[in-house]
Amino acid sequence: MSFLTQEQKDTLREQIHQAESKTTGEIVTVIANQSDSYRYIPLLWAALISLSIPGFYYLYQFLTTGGWSDPGEAMAPARLYQIQVLVFLGLGTLFQIPALRFFLIPKSVKLHRARRHAHEQFFVQNLHLTDNNTGVLIFVSVAEHYVEIIVDKGIANVVDNSVWEETVAEFIQHMRNDDIATGFASTVEHCKDVLWEHFPATHGRPDELTNNLIEIQN
Numbered sequence: 001m002s003f004l005t006q007e008q009k010d011t012l013r014e015q016i017h018q019a020e021s022k023t024t025g026e027i028v029t030v031i032a033n034q035s036d037s038y039r040y041i042p043l044l045w046a047a048l049i050s051l052s053i054p055g056f057y058y059l060y061q062f063l064t065t066g067g068w069s070d071p072g073e074a075m076a077p078a079r080l081y082q083i084q085v086l087v088f089l090g091l092g093t094l095f096q097i098p099a100l101r102f103f104l105i106p107k108s109v110k111l112h113r114a115r116r117h118a119h120e121q122f123f124v125q126n127l128h129l130t131d132n133n134t135g136v137l138i139f140v141s142v143a144e145h146y147v148e149i150i151v152d153k154g155i156a157n158v159v160d161n162s163v164w165e166e167t168v169a170e171f172i173q174h175m176r177n178d179d180i181a182t183g184f185a186s187t188v189e190h191c192k193d194v195l196w197e198h199f200p201a202t203h204g205r206p207d208e209l210t211n212n213l214i215e216i217q218n
Contacts, residue, residue, distance in 0.1 A: 002215060003031055003142060008181040009213050015185060016211040019192035024201045025134040025155070026209045027191055028125045029184055032216040034143030035117035038105050042095030045104050050088035054080050102143060114146035121216075122150045130208050134199050138187050140171070140180065147171045149187070158198050167191075184213070 004012070016027050057080065095101055118139040122128065127135030133154030140147050149164040167190045174183030 003033075003180050004184075004213065005181075012181070012184050012188070012213055013211045015188050017207070019188055019195070020207065020211070021205075022200060022202075023134075023192075023195035024130075024132040024199045024205070025136055025191070025195035026127065026130050026207070027136045027138065027188060027195075027211075028127055028209050028214070029138045029188070030118075030121050030125065030214045030216065031140045031142065031180070032117060032218060033141075034102075034218050035110075035141045035146070036113040037218060038101060038109075038113075039096070041109070042101045042104050043092055046088050046091035046095055049091055050084040053084050053087060110144045111146065114141040114144040115148065117141060118146075118148045118150060121214075125214065126209060128152060132199070134195070135209070136191050136195070138171075138184065138191070140175075140183075142175075142180070145172065145175060147175065147183070149191075155195075155199070159194055163190075163194060 012029065016029065019027060054077075095104060118137070118141070121139055122135070122137045125137065127137050127150070129135075130152065133152045135152040136155065137148075137150040139150065147168045149168055151159070151164065167187055170190075171183040171187050174180065174186065
């Protein structure tokens with residue numbers, strides 16, 4: 001799945017090239033459809049529900065009989081076990097539907113995975129290896145509605161983090177409007193303003209890293 005058209009990608013690449021033309025900074029853009037497959041958490045939900053069946057059953061028996069029950073009327077443990085297995089298999093399969101599976105993931109888990117993925121990409125894309133320690137990663141994970149700008153130490157030592165937080169907030173607003181391309185464009189423009197002001201460079205410097213949008217499918 002591609003969230004930008006080829007024309008939008010080409011425009012973004014040229015914008016990054018232009019933004020880097022007067023700075024020692026390097027801008028890399030990465031977009032992921034999601035930051036994890038999250039397959040094990042839906043299975044945990046299915047297991048918890050199936051394991052709770054005997055408890056709910058015996059509680060129901062207690063409440064409906066006033067605490068008096070005939071052992072002959074109670075469901076045999078073997079029968080309960082069969083029901084548990086069927087419920088686990090059924091829910092385990094049902095919860096693998098992508099939309100439903102993602103709904104079951106706690107927000108804190110999604111944000112943690114997206115943030116971890118962003119920091120992994122910072123190193124995977126070699127942003128920590130630029131000559132002047134002035135790499136900038138613009139990372140988007142669509143399913144988690146997550147945006148992060150990660151900068152190398154050369155920039156972090158000079159530019160206050162609140163500058164990037166404001167830029168991220170603006171990008172997220174564009175995502176809410178289903179306009180990721182404009183989000184990238186405005187963010188690159190903000191990065192250009194900061195880099196040109198604090199890390200100027202002469203024309204003609206070589207690109208150290210790719211200007212193409214990097215797309216990750218999980």
